[in-house]
Structures are given as C-alpha cells and as structure tokens.
Amino acid sequence: MEKREKIWFGVLIFVALAFNIFSLSPLVPWQQWLLWSHPIPTQSVRVEMGDYEIRLPSGGIQVKTNEYMEFVATSTDVTYGFGVFRQDGTLVFQMQVLPGYENKIVWKFDAPGVYDMRSTEYSGPRHPEMFIEDAILVTP
Amino acid sequence: MTRIGWLEKWTLRYAVVGLLFLAMVGFEGALIRTQLYAPESLKGFESLLMIFRPGSAEASSTEVFYSMLTAHPIVGIYGFAYMCVMGAFYFLVPYLLKTEIRHKKLVSVNFWLQTIGVLVCWGAGFFALFNSLYTLYWPLPVAYDRIPLVGSITFGLGLVMIEFNVLLFGYNLISTVVSQGTGQFRSFGQYLCSAFGITNLVKWFSRKKTDQPEPEQPPVFIVAVARGTIDTSINAIVILSAGVMLLIYGLPALLAGIHLNPGAVDSLIYKNWFWWGLDMVADGNVLMYTAGTWYLLVPMLVNRKLYGENVVRWVILADLLVSLFVWSHHLMGDRPQPFGLRLLSGQFVTWGEFITMGLTMFSVMMTIWLARPVKFTPPLKFIMGSIFGFAIGGFAGLVQANTGLNLVLHNTQWVIGIHAHTQLLVGLGMLLFAVIYALVPLLTKLEIRSQRLVNWHFWGWIVGAMIMTYAMGMAGTQGMLRRTIYEDRLYQPYMAVALVGALLMTVAFVLFLINILSTLGWNNTLSLIIPERWLKTHPDKAVA
Numbered sequence: 034m035e036k037r038e039k040i041w042f043g044v045l046i047f048v049a050l051a052f053n054i055f056s057l058s059p060l061v062p063w064q065q066w067l068l069w070s071h072p073i074p075t076q077s078v079r080v081e082m083g084d085y086e087i088r089l090p091s092g093g094i095q096v097k098t099n100e101y102m103e104f105v106a107t108s109t110d111v112t113y114g115f116g117v118f119r120q121d122g123t124l125v126f127q128m129q130v131l132p133g134y135e136n137k138i139v140w141k142f143d144a145p146g147v148y149d150m151r152s153t154e155y156s157g158p159r160h161p162e163m164f165i166e167d168a169i170l171v172t173p
Numbered sequence: 174m175t176r177i178g179w180l181e182k183w184t185l186r187y188a189v190v191g192l193l194f195l196a197m198v199g200f201e202g203a204l205i206r207t208q209l210y211a212p213e214s215l216k217g218f219e220s221l222l223m224i225f226r227p228g229s230a231e232a233s234s235t236e237v238f239y240s241m242l243t244a245h246p247i248v249g250i251y252g253f254a255y256m257c258v259m260g261a262f263y264f265l266v267p268y269l270l271k272t273e274i275r276h277k278k279l280v281s282v283n284f285w286l287q288t289i290g291v292l293v294c295w296g297a298g299f300f301a302l303f304n305s306l307y308t309l310y311w312p313l314p315v316a317y318d319r320i321p322l323v324g325s326i327t328f329g330l331g332l333v334m335i336e337f338n339v340l341l342f343g344y345n346l347i348s349t350v351v352s353q354g355t356g357q358f359r360s361f362g363q364y365l366c367s368a369f370g371i372t373n374l375v376k377w378f379s380r381k382k383t384d385q386p387e388p389e390q391p392p393v394f395i396v397a398v399a400r401g402t403i404d405t406s407i408n409a410i411v412i413l414s415a416g417v418m419l420l421i422y423g424l425p426a427l428l429a430g431i432h433l434n435p436g437a438v439d440s441l442i443y444k445n446w447f448w449w450g451l452d453m454v455a456d457g458n459v460l461m462y463t464a465g466t467w468y469l470l471v472p473m474l475v476n477r478k479l480y481g482e483n484v485v486r487w488v489i490l491a492d493l494l495v496s497l498f499v500w501s502h503h504l505m506g507d508r509p510q511p512f513g514l515r516l517l518s519g520q521f522v523t524w525g526e527f528i529t530m531g532l533t534m535f536s537v538m539m540t541i542w543l544a545r546p547v548k549f550t551p552p553l554k555f556i557m558g559s560i561f562g563f564a565i566g567g568f569a570g571l572v573q574a575n576t577g578l579n580l581v582l583h584n585t586q587w588v589i590g591i592h593a594h595t596q597l598l599v600g601l602g603m604l605l606f607a608v609i610y611a612l613v614p615l616l617t618k619l620e621i622r623s624q625r626l627v628n629w630h631f632w633g634w635i636v637g638a639m640i641m642t643y644a645m646g647m648a649g650t651q652g653m654l655r656r657t658i659y660e661d662r663l664y665q666p667y668m669a670v671a672l673v674g675a676l677l678m679t680v681a682f683v684l685f686l687i688n689i690l691s692t693l694g695w696n697n698t699l700s701l702i703i704p705e706r707w708l709k710t711h712p713d714k715a716v717a
Contacts, residue, residue, distance in 0.1 A: 035481065037539070038484055042528075046528070052524075053524060056577050110312075124585065127506060128507070132436075133439065134441065134509040155306050155310075157316065157319030158233060158319065
C-alpha cells in the first residue's frame with residue numbers, strides 16, 4: 034500500500050467510525066431509549082391489521098407527552114407497515130408488520146397534538162386506503 | 174463499417190435490445206412519475222390500454238399502477254442492465270483472454286431466453302395485472318384475493334426463465350475463462366480460488382517463504398468478472414427459488430383448485446432468504462461488475478496502468494465478505510429481526526461497502542489523475558458520471574442503512590429516489606452508456622457521429638436524473654412513501670420537479686439514440702435484427 038492509499042484508507046475509516054458513533058449515540062433522540070435506556074413503557078397498545086384495515090383499540094390511543102408507550106402490531110394475512118405521521122405528513126416513526134409475529138416498538142412523543150397512522154408497506158392494490166386520520170392523541 | 178464477426182454482431186444485438194428495454198422502462202417511469210404527480214391524469218390512457226386486457230375490464234387505476242410498478246424494475250434490471258452486461262462481457266472476456274466463447278450456441282440461447290423471460294414478467298403485469306411488486310414479500314404474491322392467480326403463475330414462469338438463463342450465462346463465462354488455457358486458470362477450482370480471493374490470500378501468506386518469481390496473475394477485470402459471476406449465480410438461485418414458489422402455490426390452485434397454506438412459509442425467514450439473494454445483484458453483482466469495468470476501461474482510455482492494482486485485488490476479496498453478509502440492511506424496519514443482525518449485517522457490514530467502494534473509486538480516480546493531461550472521450554466522461562452516481566447513491570444508502578435513521582427513512586421516496594435510482598440511472602446507467610460509447614467504435618471501426626450530441630446526452634442525463642432523484646429524496650424526508658399514491662396534493666411540488674427531471678432524461682436518451690443510429694446507419698442497425706439473407710438482396714446497403 035502506498036502512502037496516498039494509506040491516507041485515503043484512514044480517511045474512509047475515520048468517516049465510517051464518526052458516522053456510526055454519531056448515529057448510535059443519544060444525539061439521535063430515539064436511540065436514547067431504543068438502544069440505551071430501555072425504559073418500561075407506561076402503557077401498551079395493540080394494533081391489528083388485516084384485510085386492508087387498521088384496527089385500533091376501542092377508545093382510541095391517547096398518551097401524554099414524554100411518556101413511553103409500547104405499540105404491538107400484528108397482521109392476520111400479509112405484511113403491512115405501521116407508520117405514525119405528523120399532520121404535515123412528515124414521518125415520526127415506522128416498522129414493518131410481519132404476519133405470524135408480534136411487531137413491537139417503544140416510542141416517546143415529545144410534542145402534543147394529533148397524529149395520523151398509515152400502513153407503510155405495500156399490501157395489495159388497496160394499500161393507499163390504509164390511512165387513519167387523527168389516530169393518536171398526545172396530550173401535554 | 175467493416176465486416177464484423179458473429180460475436181460482435183451478437184454484442185450489438187444485446188445492446189440494441191437492452192436499449193429497447195431501457196426505452197420501455199423509461200416510458201413506464203414517465204407514466205409512474207405522471208401518476209404520482211396527478212393520480213387521475215392517466216384515466217384516458219388506462220381506458221385505452223384496457224382494449225389489450227381481455228377479462229380485466231374492472232381493473233382499478235391502482236391495480237394498473239402497481240402492475241406497472243412491479244414490471245418496471247424487472248425490465249430495467251433484467252432487460253436493460255443484464256442484456257447490456259451479457260453482450261459486453263460476451264465480447265470483452267474472450268477479447269481480453271484471446272480465446273473464444275466456450276459454448277457459442279449459448280450466446281444466442283441467452284439472448285432469446287433473457288428477452289422472452291423479461292417479456293413474460295412484463296406481460297404478467299401488463300396483461301394479467303400481477304401487482305405484488307418485485308419484493309414479493311411472502312405471502313402477498315400468493316394472496317389470490319388481492320393478487321391475480323394467472324398473473325402470479327406467469328410472473329413466476331418469467332422469473333424462472335430469467336434466472337435459469339443467468340445461470341447458463343455464468344456457466345458459459347466461467348467455462349470460457351477456464352478453457353482459455355494460458356495458465357491463468359487451468360481448472361474450475363483455480364477460477365473459484367481467484368474469484369473468492371484465495372489465490373491472493375495464499376500468495377500473501379507464502380510471500381516470505383519463497384524466492385521464486387511471482388506467477389502471472391489474471392487481469393483484474395477477469396477476477397472482478399469471476400467474483401461478480403459468483404454473486405450473480407447466488408442471486409439467480411435465490412430468485413429462481415422465489416419463482417418456483419409462485420408456481421408451486423399457483424399451479425395447484427389454477428389446475429385443481431387446491432390452495433396450499435401460505436402460512437407454511439415463515440414470512441421473516443423468507444424475507445431474509447429473498448434479500449440475501451436479491452442483494453447479491455445490488456451490492457455484489459452491480460458493484461463488482463461495475464468496478465471490474467472501471468478497472469478495464471479507465472486504463473485503456475487514459476493509456477496508463479491501473480493505480481493500486483494490488484490493493485484492488487484485496488478489495489475484491491474483502492467485498493466478497495461484504496456482499497455475503499450485508500442483506501440485513503433491507504430488514505432494518507423488521508422488529509422481529511434479531512437486533513444483532515440489524516446492527517452487524519444491516520449497519521456495520523454495509524459500511525464495509527463504503528470502504529471497498531471508496532478504495533475502488535480512489536484507485537480509478539488516481540489512475541485518471543496520474544495520466545494527466547487526459548482527453549475526456551465520450552466513454553471517459555460517462556465513467557466519471559458513473560463514479561459520481563455511485564458516490565451519491567451509495568452514501569444515501571448508508572444514511573438509511575442505520576438502526577436509528579431507518580425509522581424515518583425506510584420505504585420512503587428517499588430509498589428509491591436518491592439511493593436506488595441515483596445508483597441505477599447515474600451509476601450503472603452511465604457506465605453502460607460508457608461501455609456502448611467504447612465498444613461501438615471498437616466493434617465497427619466507426620467513430621461516434623456527433624460529439625455535441627454526446628455532450629447533450631451526458632448533461633441531459635446526469636442533470637435530469639439528479640433533479641428527479643433529489644426531488645424524490647426530499648419528498649422522502651418529508652414523509653412521502655415509495656409505494657403509495659396520495660390522493661391529496663401534499664407532495665405534489667416535489668413530484669412536479671421529479672417529473673421535469675424525468676422528461677429531461679427522456680430528451681437526453683432520444684439524443685443518444687439519434688447519435689448511435691446515425692453512427693451505425695439504418696441499414697447496419699437493421700442488419701442486427703433482420704436475417705442477413707433478406708438484406709443480401711440489396712448488396713449495396715448490406716453491411717456485414
């Protein structure tokens with residue numbers, strides 16, 4: 034290896050390390066609880082998907098700001114996606130919903146408001162219909 | 174044009190059909206972009222197409238859209254990219270090794286099987302409205318309440334044809350290299366050793382134990398082709414198995430009304446198997462074949478030995494480990510996937526590609542830099558564009574292949590826009606254009622007709638593609654999903670910009686076709702398609 038190659042190799046290693054350390058650190062807000070602190074959620078809600086429908090618990094989903102909530106999503110037929118969106122359409126978080134598995138994620142909302150829910154994985158031609166407006170209410 | 178041999182002719186045939194598939198996939202892409210911009214805008218066009226779809230009169234607009242979205246990548250990858258790669262390698266491998274193709278008949282068999290296989294898959298989407306998308310997430314392709322049964326069987330049949338054909342192609346390439354008899358690869362075992370980098374490893378370990386002169390090493394392009402062929406074959410076996418699964422479930426349902434239980438196949442294990450194989454195309458085959466072609470063309474074009482060839486041979490070995498263990502970055506959003514796999518395979522190993530591709534690009538760029546002053550011929554310009562595309566698209570991929578950031582990027586337009594389409598259109602697409610610009614003069618002894626059109630093609634393509642993919646990527650950061658039609662106009666401004674980029678690429682592609690056709694001439698081009706005996710009636714116009 035020549036000197037120039039060694040320098041370039043060093044630059045590549047440095048960039049790789051820096052990016053990975055940053056992205057695994059609590060500087061990415063949700064890594065704080067998903068990767069490091071693993072808090073016990075204050076409540077757990079089940080979301081069932083099947084036949085192009087998203088079924089929420091009766092009474093809806095309500096959570097306080099900065100409380101940890103566990104979402105458990107299941108599918109009765111094909112693979113779906115579980116995505117939570119802000120009112121302006123930006124994505125808060127998501128996960129795949131595999132049939133035959135309990136698909137779990139813990140989340141902490143840092144801003145009060147109402148959030149929409151949408152299937153984020155293609156499940157057939159009626160997939161775009163899988164949208165629930167104001168599915169989650171986050172209170173102060 | 175001088176009289177050209179049968180192999181050169183087949184190479185040009187592969188290129189012509191590959192470009193026809195690119196035109197087809199580009200047209201589909203423009204329709205997809207139009208529909209994402211304004212969902213109702215294609216109603217009239219869809220009604221017109223219903224004439225060709227007997228029995229599908231009730232098809233909804235979304236069914237048509239998702240059928241097109243299913244056929245689109247198959248035509249793009251297996252139609253355009255594979256056809257061009259097959260044609261180019263069938264010429265370049267024997268040309269470099271100064272030998273002949275081992276099984277000549279397979280050259281035409283590969284051509285027809287690939288063409289027919291791609292058309293069968295496309296037909297499954299166009300006529301039978303198969304709409305499971307290329308990812309085929311189990312059990313969607315066999316969920317016949319939402320996916321047409323006949324379409325599923327037809328698509329499975331097409332996949333089987335394509336992948337079986339790819340295996341034949343790999344076999345023919347390997348036997349050509351093994352049979353060339355110059356001592357570089359005397360056996361299949363030696364070929365495999367070279368492909369897996371074992372030759373280099375043994376050489377390194379035994380370096381201090383012998384004073385004998387180092388044996389001649391095969392050209393680095395051939396080693397990269399060997400490595401890429403291993404990946405291609407693994408990919409073919411896995412995707413072939415997916416096609417067979419569609420037939421196993423579909424045929425009993427169609428012929429005997431027997432519906433096998435889709436739950437017998439675990440959706441997560443299937444997804445791991447499928448992506449392990451499919452990723453061999455993206456991370457192994459595309460990158461290795463691309464790197465190999467850079468290693469070949471750049472030294473030829475700048476008339477200088479490849480810089481850092483020894484390091485490059487190590488990179489080929491390291492990249493094998495990367496491509497074998499990188500698949501999990503497609504399963505970052507699957508929470509039941511073990512976290513260790515998501516972190517190690519999905520994130521860390523993916524960064525291995527940053528290292529291997531970083532060293533590859535460095536080697537190529539240094540070769541050009543040290544060869545100054547360099548004349549930027551059409552192929553060299555497009556190779557520079559190709560490196561740019563892989564750099565941008567590759568880094569975008571690293572951002573999403575991350576346990577943290579994937580939560581907000583998975584399945585968004587970011588993934589398919591700034592990552593996948595930048596890699597495919599700018600990275601791979603411009604490389605294939607470079608190969609065509611390099612091979613046409615080599616095969617036909619004709620110079621490319623218009624340098625001005627080459628420049629317009631270059632800038633139109635790269636600027637158009639970057640506008641399109643950047644707009645898609647930005648829509649992704651705003652939450653726009655990659656497989657969703659939005660009835661509201663939330664992301665319409667981004668889609669309008671993306672459509673403008675797509676149209677600019679279309680113009681650039683038409684200019685490229687005009688230039689290539691005027692270089693070859695109509696008669697020469699027709700002679701690639703029409704049997705020679707027909708053209709012999711006009712000897713003054715026939716070429717070959």
